[in-house]
Amino acid sequence: MQERLTLPAPAKLNLFLHILGRRPDGYHELQTLFQFLDHGDELQFALREDGVIHLRSDIPGVPHDSNLIVRAARKLQEASGTRLGADIWLDKRLPMGGGIGGGSSDAATTLLGLDRLWNLQWDEDRLAALGLTLGADVPVFVRGRAAFAEGVGEKLTPVELEEPWFLVVAPQVFVSTAEVFSDPELTRDTPPIKVRSLLGVDGRNDCQPVVEKRYPDVRNALILLNKFTSARLTGTGACVFGSFPNRGDADKVRRQLPATLPSFVAQGRNISMLHRKLQGLA
Ligand SMILES: C[C@](O)(CO)[C@H](O)COP(=O)(O)OP(=O)(O)OC[C@H]1O[C@@H](n2ccc(N)nc2=O)[C@H](O)[C@@H]1O
Ligand SMILES: Nc1ncnc2c1ncn2[C@@H]1O[C@H](COP(=O)(O)OP(=O)(O)OP(=O)(O)O)[C@@H](O)[C@H]1O
Secondary structure, three states: OOOOEEEEEEEEEEEEEEEEEEOOOOOEEEEEEEEEEEEEEEEEEEEEOOOOEEEOOOEOOEOHHHOHHHHHHHHHHHHHOOOOEEEEEEEOOOOOOOOOOHHHHHHHHHHHHHHHHOOOOOOHHHHHHHHHOOOOOHHHHHHOEOEEEEOOOOEEEEOOOOOOEEEEEOOOOOOOHHHHHOOOOOOOOOOOOOHHHHHHOOOOEOOHHHHHHHOHHHHHHHHHHHOOOOOEEOOOOOOEEEEEOOHHHHHHHHHOOOOOOOEEEEEEEOEOHHHHHHHHHO
């Protein structure tokens, strides 16, 4: 069998998310703190000489050509002018529409994986800029360092954070990011903070009131998790999370949740597991 390049696509959390305003193009200016989780999807890549991009794993409800993996691969192919293609396999482990960035992370892993497979040697700035055309969250996954993000999420300042354990609960509802951002009741006037005052910031997510109002399952998950620890929403949801000093404490709370409510425990990391793996291959 042809050799495959196997790479992880980790999840992210928004440890806080402040919305500062709305730009003329409808996108929102925000400030957010990204940290990665040691939990994610897994992708495999194999070279094709005929230029075809073929994602060989189906995600229910996502047509082949709209999958962010295929879109990322085709964009890189076109921008680089390569005649090479790839077969790609996806082991989808992250809940979709969960606010933990699964699709964006898959796209970033595709850009970095194919850059390596096709020997393009693009630098990180170029890959991040291409990634931004696929989604606001793609650049942070391309760079792979925990970061304070501004703009629509693309102006990134790397930060060193504690690396606690997180319990992430995934209510079984699909939250539309576009709907949350277009809700008239969304807070859009949080004053900006400076990166140096990060430590004093509370963990507020400005999307949370709107998501709680629209999705009772998310509100119920927050109420439940708040019985054990301070819980909040990541991104535009649906996932909610709480932090713990060690894995044992997180697992203990997880065991007390209803079995019908999907959840996982993972450590927060300042260097994404994708980048740790790529460094190991270099
Ligand atoms: C909320 C976050 O998850 C925080 O990490 C991201 O900013 C969302 O990033 P994403 O899922 O990659 O979002 P995109 O696919 O770029 O945008 C989805 C939709 O959300 C809205 N959107 C997104 C990001 C942003 N800063 N302002 C917005 O108004 C836009 O209506 C857009 O059409
Ligand atoms: N490879 C992919 N994985 C997941 N979703 C994908 C993928 N490709 C396309 N999509 C589409 O993107 C939508 C959002 O998926 P995703 O898992 O990135 O949401 P999310 O976790 O809310 O992301 P974010 O935190 O960036 O808002 C899905 O409903 C699906 O239609």
